[in-house]
Amino acid sequence: MKKLILHIGLHKTGSTAVQETLHKNRGIGLKHGLHYPAFTANFSRALCGIFGPDQHKLLVNQLSGHDTPEKFARARKATSKRLLNDLSTIAEPTTLISGEDATALPLLDVGALSRFFHSMFDEVKILAYVRPPRAHINSIIQQKIRKGERLGKLLKDPPAPLYRARLEPYYNVFGAENITVKAFAPKTLHRQCIVADVLNQMGFDDELYDKLTVDRKNDTLSWPATFYLNAINKDLPIYVDGKPNRKRERHLISNARKITGEKFALPYSYLNQGCSEYTDDIAWVEEKLGVKLSPLDIQPGEADDRPLAHFIAEKREEAFISLSRYLHDLNLQPATK
Numbered sequence: 001m002k003k004l005i006l007h008i009g010l011h012k013t014g015s016t017a018v019q020e021t022l023h024k025n026r027g028i029g030l031k032h033g034l035h036y037p038a039f040t041a042n043f044s045r046a047l048c049g050i051f052g053p054d055q056h057k058l059l060v061n062q063l064s065g066h067d068t069p070e071k072f073a074r075a076r077k078a079t080s081k082r083l084l085n086d087l088s089t090i091a092e093p094t095t096l097i098s099g100e101d102a103t104a105l106p107l108l109d110v111g112a113l114s115r116f117f118h119s120m121f122d123e124v125k126i127l128a129y130v131r132p133p134r135a136h137i138n139s140i141i142q143q144k145i146r147k148g149e150r151l152g153k154l155l156k157d158p159p160a161p162l163y164r165a166r167l168e169p170y171y172n173v174f175g176a177e178n179i180t181v182k183a184f185a186p187k188t189l190h191r192q193c194i195v196a197d198v199l200n201q202m203g204f205d206d207e208l209y210d211k212l213t214v215d216r217k218n219d220t221l222s223w224p225a226t227f228y229l230n231a232i233n234k235d236l237p238i239y240v241d242g243k244p245n246r247k248r249e250r251h252l253i254s255n256a257r258k259i260t261g262e263k264f265a266l267p268y269s270y271l272n273q274g275c276s277e278y279t280d281d282i283a284w285v286e287e288k289l290g291v292k293l294s295p296l297d298i299q300p301g302e303a304d305d306r307p308l309a310h311f312i313a314e315k316r317e318e319a320f321i322s323l324s325r326y327l328h329d330l331n332l333q334p335a336t337k
Contacts (some may be wrong), residue, residue, distance in 0.1 A: 003093060004121040005202050009100025010166060012139040013129035013184035014194030016042070019098045020215035021195050032208045034199075035092035039083055044101030050080045051109045051116070087120050094202060095121070103128070103166035110169040126170050126179040127201055129194070132297030133282055134271035135185075136161045142221060142264050146253055148238035151230045155308065158274040164284045171288060181289040185296040222261035223315045224322035229256050261322040267311050268303040 009015050022029060023041035040046060049072075087095070102108060117124045131139060140159040145151055170179055180201060186192045190200040196209045221229075229252065236248040275282070275297075285291050304311060 001093060001123070002090065002121045003095070003123040003125070004117055005094065005096045005125050005127050006102070006117065007096060007098040007127045007198060008102040008170065010103055010128060010130050010163075011100050012131055012136065012143060013100075015098060015100040017215055018195055018198050021212055022096060022098075024215060025212045028211050029208065030092060032204065033092050033094055034202070034204065034208065035090050035095040037083075037086050037090075037095070037097065039086045041098075043097050043099035044104075045099075046079055046083060047099045047102045047113065048104065048108055049076055050083065051113045052104075053109065084120075090120075096198075096202065103170075108169075110173045114173050124174065124178065126174050127198065128167060128170075128179070128181045129184040130161070130163055130167075130181060130285065130291065130293070131184045132293040133161050133275040133278060134268070134298040137271050137274045138264075138266050138298070141266070142226065143219075145226055145229050145233065146219075146221070146256075148233050150233055151226065151312075155270075155312075160278055161281060164281050167285070167289070176288070179289070181285070181291050183291050183293055183296045188296060219257075220263050221256055222259055222322070223264055224261040224319040224326070225256040225259040226264050227316060227319045228259055228323060228326075229253075259322060259326050261319065262315075265303055267308055268298060268300055268305045270308045270311075271298060271303065 007015070007018060019041040022034075022036040023038075026036050026038060029036055102113070114124065130136075137158045141151075141154045144154055144159065167179075167181065182188070182197070182201070184194070189197040191197075191206070191209070193209075193214065195212065195214050196206070199209050200206075232248070232252060237245055238248060239245060282293060285293060306314075
């Protein structure tokens, strides 16, 4: 009996920590009957590449030279064959595959994905985590700034959770009995760790978790770091004329993480207003998937509640002090070749 757990995110729920930890610790997992394929740590690109239509239109594939249906078809075939060969050799009873972009519909054909995995595994289960809506908005805005977007634009049009759009295809294809969705909140996770919780959901005891070297990811930036990246995003966009901007250094995010200050957190009133537009989406998650999000979300009193414009203006002014100190210290560092 061979079982596959397909972990599909969602975004900003610790997926990278799960992927990096279990991929780097594959040998330990194998000794406990858990197979995390050597193919890659994050299966997002592979899954979208195999099961997603019009992949040749995506910038990442165009930059790789797979910019026509014919060229991408060859790449798709090669990826599919390699993954099939890798999975067909699995002897362990339980396999985990993780890729948060597997919910990036309509880029993915969930029916085709289901047929592909059921051809190799006796049982396929879906595991997903979702951030409560206010926490989601707060986290995704910061993530998008890291990816080159501007704070002002994001605040005017906050990113929607899209719970139903991302999860309903899996609910319909695999059935309610084969999909488990949990809220991503530290107080609800086993041992307050996403890696421990995923293993616990799969039926492994803590003996395996205790042997792992957990690759912990904490990407929360400070407000000064946020304004630093926001300014850079204006003058040095990630792409220029559809091509990577060579003037934008890859280490910018690493530098931003070094800038100390109050952690990025938006006012409660703003986050609450953003959630009011997605009540039907939230209700679907709670009704169909049985996940109660509201009690685990950011609550009144846990975040600043000043008007957004006044709040941002004050954070910007406070950030100048930290940024000035950071730039001063940076200037004093000895030059390296």
